[in-house]
Amino acid sequence: SGEVVSERVRPTLPFPPLLLYTVSGDALGMNAAVRATVRVGLYTGAKVYFVHEGYQGLVDGGDNIRLATWESVSMMLQLGGTVIGSARCQDFRTKEGRTKAACNLVKLGITNLCVIGGDGSLTGANQFRTEWTELLGDLVKAVFLCTSINAMVKCINLTEPCKITPNEAKCSSHLNIVGMVGSIDNDFCGTDMTIGTDSALHRIIEIVDAITTTAQSHQRTFILEVMGRHCGYLALVTALACGADWVFIPEMPPDNGWEDHLCRRLTEQRGRGSRLNIIIVAEGAMDRSGKPISCDLIKQLVSKRLGFDTRTTILGHVQRGGTPSAFDRILASRMGVEAVMALLEATPDTPACVVSLSGNMAVRLPLMECVQVTKDVTIAMGEGRFDDAVKLRGKSFENNWNTYKMLAHVHPPETKSNINIAIVNVGAPCAGMNAAVRSAVRIGLLQGHQMLAVHDGFDGLAHGMIEPIGWSGVAGWTGKGGSILGTKRSLPHEFMEEISLSITKFNIHAIVIIGGFEAFVGGLEMVQARDKYEELCIPLVVVPATVSNNVPGSDFSVGTDTALNTITMTCDRIKQSAAGTKRRVFIVETMGGYCGYLATMAGLATGADAAYIYEEPVNIHHLEVNVEHLVEKMKTTVKRGLILRNEKCNANYTTDFIFNLYSEEGKGVFDCRKNVLGHMQQGGTPSPFDRNFATKMGMKSVLWLTDKLKECYRHGRIFANSADSACVLGMRKRSLVFQPLAELKDQTDFEHRIPKIQWWLKLRPILKILAKYKINLDISEKTEIEHIIKKRGSAP
Numbered sequence: 001s002g003e004v005v006s007e008r009v010r011p012t013l014p015f016p017p018l019l020l021y022t023v024s025g026d027a028l029g030m031n032a033a034v035r036a037t038v039r040v041g042l043y044t045g046a047k048v049y050f051v052h053e054g055y056q057g058l059v060d061g062g063d064n065i066r067l068a069t070w071e072s073v074s075m076m077l078q079l080g081g082t083v084i085g086s087a088r089c090q091d092f093r094t095k096e097g098r099t100k101a102a103c104n105l106v107k108l109g110i111t112n113l114c115v116i117g118g119d120g121s122l123t124g125a126n127q128f129r130t131e132w133t134e135l136l137g138d139l140v141k142a143v144f145l146c147t148s149i150n151a152m153v154k155c156i157n158l159t160e161p162c163k164i165t166p167n168e169a170k171c172s173s174h175l176n177i178v179g180m181v182g183s184i185d186n187d188f189c190g191t192d193m194t195i196g197t198d199s200a201l202h203r204i205i206e207i208v209d210a211i212t213t214t215a216q217s218h219q220r221t222f223i224l225e226v227m228g229r230h231c232g233y234l235a236l237v238t239a240l241a242c243g244a245d246w247v248f249i250p251e252m253p254p255d256n257g258w259e260d261h262l263c264r265r266l267t268e269q270r271g272r273g274s275r276l277n278i279i280i281v282a283e284g285a286m287d288r289s290g291k292p293i294s295c296d297l298i299k300q301l302v303s304k305r306l307g308f309d310t311r312t313t314i315l316g317h318v319q320r321g322g323t324p325s326a327f328d329r330i331l332a333s334r335m336g337v338e339a340v341m342a343l344l345e346a347t348p349d350t351p352a353c354v355v356s357l358s359g360n361m362a363v364r365l366p367l368m369e370c371v372q373v374t375k376d377v378t379i380a381m382g383e384g385r386f387d388d389a390v391k392l393r394g395k396s397f398e399n400n401w402n403t404y405k406m407l408a409h410v411h412p413p414e415t416k417s418n419i420n421i422a423i424v425n426v427g428a429p430c431a432g433m434n435a436a437v438r439s440a441v442r443i444g445l446l447q448g449h450q451m452l453a454v455h456d457g458f459d460g461l462a463h464g465m466i467e468p469i470g471w472s473g474v475a476g477w478t479g480k481g482g483s484i485l486g487t488k489r490s491l492p493h494e495f496m497e498e499i500s501l502s503i504t505k506f507n508i509h510a511i512v513i514i515g516g517f518e519a520f521v522g523g524l525e526m527v528q529a530r531d532k533y534e535e536l537c538i539p540l541v542v543v544p545a546t547v548s549n550n551v552p553g554s555d556f557s558v559g560t561d562t563a564l565n566t567i568t569m570t571c572d573r574i575k576q577s578a579a580g581t582k583r584r585v586f587i588v589e590t591m592g593g594y595c596g597y598l599a600t601m602a603g604l605a606t607g608a609d610a611a612y613i614y615e616e617p618v619n620i621h622h623l624e625v626n627v628e629h630l631v632e633k634m635k636t637t638v639k640r641g642l643i644l645r646n647e648k649c650n651a652n653y654t655t656d657f658i659f660n661l662y663s664e665e666g667k668g669v670f671d672c673r674k675n676v677l678g679h680m681q682q683g684g685t686p687s688p689f690d691r692n693f694a695t696k697m698g699m700k701s702v703l704w705l706t707d708k709l710k711e712c713y714r715h716g717r718i719f720a721n722s723a724d725s726a727c728v729l730g731m732r733k734r735s736l737v738f739q740p741l742a743e744l745k746d747q748t749d750f751e752h753r754i755p756k757i758q759w760w761l762k763l764r765p766i767l768k769i770l771a772k773y774k775i776n777l778d779i780s781e782k783t784e785i786e787h788i789i790k791k792r793g794s795a796p
Contacts, residue, residue: 017047018112018343019065019105026086026320027182027196029328030116031076034084035607036336037114038068039770044344049110054117055089055124059097061104070772074638077329077607078572080199080322082116082182095135098128102135106164106172112343113177114336116195119188119374122179126352126367132175139164176346178339179354179367180332184320187231189377190370190788191356192396195335198327200227200319201237201688202565207315208242208278209479209685215276218309221266221302223295225314228282230378231393234319235282236400240407241691243438243478244278245269247404248285248293250381251389251397256288262298263305268410270308272472277308288384326568326605327561327689331357333604337766338362353785359734360555360759364785373788403696407439409446412471417448419709421702422508423469424454424461425487426515426522430547430559430682432690433483436514438474439698445471447706452506457488457515458522462498466506478695481562481685489518493525500535509718510539510705512698516546516557517593517753520728524741527726537721539708541701542728542741545694547681550595552744552755554730558697561689563591563681564601571606571642574675578640583670585609585630585641585662589655591681592646594752597760598681599646603767609633610771611644612658614752615761618650623658627665629773634670641670693731700736701729733759 018041034050041048048068051057057064076083091097105111115125181188184200204226215222226234232249239247246262248254254261266277285293295312302310324332338355342364352367373392380389390401421444425433437453444451453469454460477484492499502508513519523542530536544551547563567590578584592598596613603611610626612618630641643662645655659674666672686694704727712720720726727738747756768775 017049017108017110018114018340019049019051019110025118025183026081027184027194028080028199028320028322028324029195029332030082030182031079032324032329032332033116033180033182033195033336034082035073035076036333036766036770037339038073039070039772040337040340042068042070043769044340046112049108050084053085053087055092055101055121056087057085058101058104059089059091061100065104065108071637074607077605078323080320080324086117092124095131098131099135099138101128102132103139103164105175106136106139106168109171111172111175112346113175114180114339114343115177116180116182118181118183119371122181122354122367123371125177125179126371129175129177129352133173136164136169136172140166140169174348176343176350177352177367178342178346179352180335180339181354181356184234185228185231186233187228187374188354188370189373189392189394190354190365192359192394193327193331193357195328195332196320196324197233198331198689199322199325200234201241202325203319203322204234204238204315205241205479205688205691207313207318208238211313212242212276212278212476212479215278219275221277221279221308221310223279223281223298223302223310223312225281225283225295225312227315227319229284232282232284233393233397233400235280235285236397236404237688237692239280240400240404240695241478241688242278242280243407243476244280246408247280249282250284250286251377251393252386252401253286253288253293258287259301259305263302265410266302266306266308272410272475274472274475323569323572325687326564326601329568329605330601333766333770334362334763337769338364351785359731361733365788366785369788399696400692403439403699406446406699407442407695410471412445413448415448416450419447419449419509419706420452420507421449421510421512421705422452422454422461422466422506423485423512423514424457425483425485425545426457426513427487427489427518427546428516428682429483429487430516430545431481431562431684431686432558432694433485433487433514433545434474434477434480435686435691435694436543436545436558436698437485438477439695440512440514440702441469441474442471443699443702447702449702449706452508453485456486457490458492458495458499459488459490460486461502462492462495464502464505466502478691479685481683487515491518491525492522492529496525496529496533499526500533503535503538508538510709512541512543512701512705514543514545514558514698516544516548517550519543519545520551520553520741520744520748521750523726523728524745527741530721537719539705539712539718539720539725541705541726541738543697543701544728544730547598548592548595549597550593550754551728551730552748553728553732553739555733555759556693556731558690558694559682559686560597561693562684562687563598564605565687566681566684567598567602567677568605570675570677570680571602571608575606575640575642582639583634584639585643585666585670585672587643587645587655587659587662587672587674589645589647589674589676591677592648593754594646594648595754595758596646596649597758599644599649600760600764600767603644604763604770606642606644607770608642608644608767611646611767612649612653613646614649615754615758616764618653623653623661625773627662629771630662630666631669633772697729697736704729704738
């Protein structure tokens with residue numbers, strides 16, 4: 001990532017001016033993308049221009065196209081909407097309008113465009129690029145027409161700025177375009193998440209959680225309509241995140257006779273003791289014949305047939321507003337950096353591309369391939385090929401749909417498997433643990449297994465604190481924080497013999513261990529004890545769940561996103577507290593043990609000036625550079641600073657030491673305040689991401705155990721002693737994979753409780769660039785454009 005040096009000078013690289021504009025609708029996170037694009041563009045030595053009011057500003061030119069500065073994007077991260085404006089433009093749909101836009105760009109020497117918008121807006125940008133040579137030709141001809149007396153009459157309506165010289169045309173001979181998708185609907189094929197989707201889910205889930213409490217009080221049925229005219233992603237993930245009884249999405253209309261099925265489902269849920277029903281409807285929902293399904297239609301059906309007290313709520317534009325989530329800020333910042341890199345590497349032969357998210361990787365895809373597949377979804381829905389529509393949406397959407405379908409079944413099979421699977425929470429509690437337990441229990445019951453709840457971690461497993469848990473036993477767990485089962489940090493080596501006796505006593509055939517680094521170590525200890533205790537020769541799986549995100553074998557852990565949002569929102573408030581106080585620096589300590597994930601990602605999400613972590617050793621020189629950096633910053637229009645410190649980044653450079661150092665060195669320039677966030681990072685209700693992630697992890701873990709038990713059944717009993725019978729289920733780049741605990745042992749730093757290789761460290765240079773430090777950024781490695789058709793066909 002390079003050393004931070006004291007000079008605050010950007011490198012001078014040969015990069016033409018860059019134009020940045022947002023078009024179509026607004027989406028939370030757009031401002032973070034604008035900020036990152038501007039700052040990385042300036043870092044490369046380019047001039048960066050804003051276009052205000054989208055395509056309309058591009059056509060009108062003048063003051064709508066303005067130079068961007070470093071300080072002009074300083075306060076953007078936490079703002080919703082788009083501060084440079086966005087407008088739909090009929091003029092740009094005409095060739096005359098696009099000709100004016102081309103002239104405005106050529107006059108400023110702009111040949112690189114970064115566009116943030118939806119598929120329609122990006123398609124318009126690609127058309128602009130395709131016509132570029134023709135538009136320049138028309139503008140050059142206009143000059144010669146104006147120099148001919150006989151043709152003067154033809155130039156009456158052609159104003160002076162809308163003419164270019166042959167030399168100007170030569171200098172702007174080709175146009176490079178890179179797109180970023182900003183849409184809360186997540187309706188653009190080729191990316192797992194579009195900018196704004198996660199924030200919209202936060203708004204929706206906040207409302208659903210609030211409605212749930214009143215619905216329970218009055219035993220009501222609530223029908224909620226969310227946005228998604230052509231895409232049901234918001235509705236589908238909301239249904240997963242709140243455990244809805246039914247969801248209507250345009251990609252998969254309900255079968256004929258759905259009215260009877262819906263009423264039967266609601267009645268069965270009430271019969272199981274539920275005091276409420278939640279139905280989620282996408283605004284574009286329809287039946288198999290193409291007839292719209294509205295909230296009012298469903299309300300009339302439920303009220304008349306069942307007599308349930310029913311209410312409807314249409315969320316509307318509240319989903320677009322508010323403050324962007326941590327996920328959207330980080331996603332948008334990464335996309336902005338990748339967009340500039342794509343323009344930096346572009347040649348006249350490079351096709352227009354869109355930067356996308358695949359798993360945890362930023363990738364580039366051909367823009368028009370993505371647009372075509374997005375159109376194919378609409379065609380498939382129109383032709384009644386609904387299974388194809390779901391597949392065309394991509395693996396993420398398809399997995400969500402399959403997960404919902406499995407959990408929507410409320411009838412466990414009559415035939416039992418005679419398999420007992422125990423679920424235990426280990427380590428510190430975190431948001432999302434309960435969602436993982438809920439999905440694991442219900443999927444296990446649907447497989448015919450008996451599910452056993454283990455209370456208080458390995459202590460409870462050793463001392464027989466084990467009981468069967470049924471379908472209704474986990475009702476409503478998805479949105480609850482902490483660990484309802486109870487959890488402790490104790491490891492199994494303390495009472496391995498008692499654990500083996502409990503496994504025999506309760507006839508446990510497999511174990512799901514949900515927790516952090518203690519869960520990983522505990523699982524490893526059980527595997528290593530198999531030689532001594534034959535009872536431990538059963539399949540087990542570890543589901544990473546910790547705010548620290550330090551479990552080997554997984555890029556993400558359940559609970560980390562919730563903690564990250566807590567830190568981000570708290571830092572926003574801390575910075576806001578200094579709005580009336582000039583020149584103040586805040587030192588904020590985050591959790592994470594020796595793992596610097598929270599500090600680094602929170603630094604990206606909050607626009608921190610520095611983030612101190614164990615993985616990147618800090619010395620007195622770094623502290624000196626950071627103080628000088630803040631002294632210079634206070635001379636600008638931005639009069640506050642933010643420093644994040646991971647709790648165990650350095651034994652000597654403690655939070656108090658750094659606070660005292662900054663206070664002393666900043667005397668007369670700025671004053672300091674310190675905040676230790678503490679256990680508030682472990683509390684709160686889980687974020688939509690954590691609910692969805694935990695639900696899929698819980699389901700996948702039990703399905704894997706079910707298959708593994710079949711493999712390990714020999715001579716009338718379960719016997720599993722191979723390495724691949726004890727695994728960590730984790731997210732690796734683009735997919736969920738099972739990795740043997742024994743293999744991960746060599747990849748682990750046990751002393752500091754972190755993996756030896758951590759993917760997010762490569763994001764550290766972005767944090768430093770966006771804070772205006774000069775670093776040695778390696779841009780020698782070129783990223784190839786992938787193809788969406790091949791990617792969709794080969795994704796695991």
